[in-house]
Each structure stands twice: as C-alpha cells, then as structure tokens.
Amino acid sequence: MGQSDKNRKKRKRKRKYNDRYKKKYKKSKTKHYRKNTRKKKPGARMNRLDKINLNRFPEGFKTTILHEKPYIVKIRRLLNTEEIDTILSMADGKFERSTIVVDGEMVLSNVRTSKTAFITDCGHKEEYSKPIDQILKKVCYLAGCKRSQIESMMVVKYEEGEEYYNHHDFFKPDHIEVIANGGQRTATFFCNLSSLDSEEGGETEFPLICVKSKPSKGTAIFWWDTTKSGKLLAKTLHRGNPVKAKNKIKYGLNIWVRETGW
Numbered sequence: 707m708g709q710s711d712k713n714r715k716k717r718k719r720k721r722k723y724n725d726r727y728k729k730k731y732k733k734s735k736t737k738h739y740r741k742n743t744r745k746k747k748p749g750a751r752m753n754r755l756d757k758i759n760l761n762r763f764p765e766g767f768k769t770t771i772l773h774e775k776p777y778i779v780k781i782r783r784l785l786n787t788e789e790i791d792t793i794l795s796m797a798d799g800k801f802e803r804s805t806i807v808v809d810g811e812m813v814l815s816n817v818r819t820s821k822t823a824f825i826t827d828c829g830h831k832e833e834y835s836k837p838i839d840q841i842l843k844k845v846c847y848l849a850g851c852k853r854s855q856i857e858s859m860m861v862v863k864y865e866e867g868e869e870y871y872n873h874h875d876f877f878k879p880d881h882i883e884v885i886a887n888g889g890q891r892t893a894t895f896f897c898n899l900s901s902l903d904s905e906e907g908g909e910t911e912f913p914l915i916c917v918k919s920k921p922s923k924g925t926a927i928f929w930w931d932t933t934k935s936g937k938l939l940a941k942t943l944h945r946g947n948p949v950k951a952k953n954k955i956k957y958g959l960n961i962w963v964r965e966t967g968w
C-alpha cells in the first residue's frame with residue numbers, strides 16, 4: 707500500500723470517528739438525555755431552581771426537604787442574630803391579640819390565641835434598616851418575587867398554652883376584598899425567632915401530611931400555598947402547636963408573598 711492510500715485510510719477513520727463523536731455529543735444535548743430521572747426523597751438536601759432558588763444563593767444556610775407535594779422545605783440560618791434582634795426590637799410594644807379572618811372581618815378567636823405585631827408596610831415602599839433590607843432581598847431571591855409582593859411582616863408571640871390551630875395561609879375564593887388588595891397568597895416563610903426544646907411544644911405541624919418542625923432560632927419553613935397556575939394547595943393545612951414551656955416564649959415571623967402585590 708502506497709503512502710497516499712495510507713493517508714486516505716487515515717482520513718476516512720478520522721471522519722468516521724468525528725461523525726460518531728458529533729452524533730453522541732448532539733444526543734447528550736437533547737432534553738431527553740439531560741433530564742434528571744433520579745427520584746428525590748423527602749428529607750434529602752437538594753437544590754432546585756424551579757421550586758425555590760436555593761442553589762445560587764451565596765449564604766451558608768442548609769436546606770432540608772420536608773415534603774415533596776406539597777413542597778415544604780426547612781431553611782436553616784435564613785435569619786442571623788442581627789436580623790432577629792432588629793425584628794424583635796421593631797415588634798417591641800406593638801403586640802396585640804392575634805385575629806383571624808371570618809367572612810372578610812378580622813375577629814378574635816380561640817383558634818388563634820397568640821399575639822401579633824406588624825412591623826413593616828405592605829409592599830415595602832418605605833425605607834428600612836439594613837437587616838430588614840437583607841431579609842427582603844433573601845426572600846425575594848428565594849421565592850423569585852419582588853419586594854412589592856411581600857405583605858407587611860408579621861411577628862407572632864406565643865406564651866404558655868397559646869397556639870394557632872389548623873388553618874391555611876391562602877385566602878378562600880370568597881375573600882374577595884382581601885384578594886383584591888394584593889392578590890392571593892402564593893408562598894409562606896414562617897421564620898423562628900426563638901428555639902424551644904422537644905418537650906416544650908410550639909412545633910409547626912402539617913397534620914394532613916405528617917410533617918412537624920420544632921422551633922429553632924434562625925430557621926424558616928418555606929412552602930408554596932398555591933401552584934403556579936393558582937390552584938389552592940389544601941394539604942398545606944398547618945398549625946402552631948400549643949407552647950408547653952412555662953417560662954419560654956415562642957417568637958415567629960410570617961413573611962407572605964402575594965400574587966400581584968402593591
């Protein structure tokens with residue numbers, strides 16, 4: 707075989723190899739090949755941009771999926787000590803008996819026996835201190851919303867025996883006036899501003915899906931209240947269990963995201 711034959715064969719082999727490589731590379735770029743088919747188990751740590759933008763957030767908090775459908779995630783160290791101290795000092799002196807909405811009216815009820823303080827405005831048009839701005843930034847990033855979609859931050863305080871029994875955070879469709887002002891609630895961050903031991907009660911519990919989380923300072927529980935298409939997620943029924951501790955207070959912070967905002 708002459709030198710030119712050898713070269714021709716070599717070129718042919720190279721072309722064949724390149725064609726095969728191109729085909730393989732193209733395949734791996736298709737949706738089918740990229741799809742991650744691994745099943746995610748509740749309790750596993752995971753980053754999912756489509757659910758909550760955790761994977762690009764630079765803070766060192768850890769997340770644990772507590773439930774998949776509905777999606778409930780525990781975010782450790784969402785709030786730092788400075789942020790918690792700022793929230794508590796803003797709430798100081800503002801606490802009043804908590805209310806619930808019945809037929810569009812705010813009423814006192816045995817269903818909710820805690821105290822409440824509102825510390826910011828709906829839509830956050832006002833100027834706030836750095837720690838509050840930081841919290842808003844984190845929440846907007848995580849839930850993929852704007853500052854104007856966040857309701858007035860609500861601090862809750864539970865002393866011995868106090869609770870908030872089973873309820874949903876979304877508004878029932880007949881709460882027309884509430885929904886007209888800011889839209890439906892789409893997501894909840896319930897942040898713990900204090901810790902309680904296991905025997906001291908005060909857990910946040912989702913009784914329909916057997917999820918329970920004890921108060922741990924700085925930790926938040928996040929869940930979507932509706933699907934992207936606006937379907938209400940009934941299984942997010944939850945409660946704040948009665949505090950059993952005699953000399954400890956459970957403090958929490960509700961940060962709710964609305965569909966349209968202010």
Ligand SMILES: O=C(O)CCC(=O)C(=O)O
Nearest residue numbers: 870909910945946958960
């Ligand atoms: O206290 C809790 O653990 C939950 C509070 C709550 O669900 C609420 O304030 O809407």
